Amino acid sequence: MKAKAVIRLRFSSERHLETVFRALEPETRKPATMRSKAHLNCEDKFLFLKVEAKDTVALRAALNAYLRWINAVLSMLETLKTQ
Numbered sequence: 772m773k774a775k776a777v778i779r780l781r782f783s784s785e786r787h788l789e790t791v792f793r794a795l796e797p798e799t800r801k802p803a804t805m806r807s808k809a810h811l812n813c814e815d816k817f818l819f820l821k822v823e824a825k826d827t828v829a830l831r832a833a834l835n836a837y838l839r840w841i842n843a844v845l846s847m848l849e850t851l852k853t854q
Contacts, residue, residue, distance in 0.1 A: 774830040807833040
């Protein structure tokens with residue numbers, strides 16, 4: 772793998788962190804493409820997303836996908852909180 776990125780996200784609650792981790796973890800076990808792979812780790816209230824890819828195009832695509840999924844889970848949690 773030629774391109775790498777590490778994203779560190781801080782969560783306001785352990786519950787939100789655990790929910791996002793559990794939602795995304797299956798995606799890391801079986802990636803949609805062989806051009807990139809991702810790993811998730813939790814530490815304290817931080818989620819670490821490590822992405823490795825064959826090139827920068829694949830890296831950008833993978834990062835965009837994971838960040839959109841994280842945003843979707845957080846939006847869902849926020850919607851559920853207000854109801």
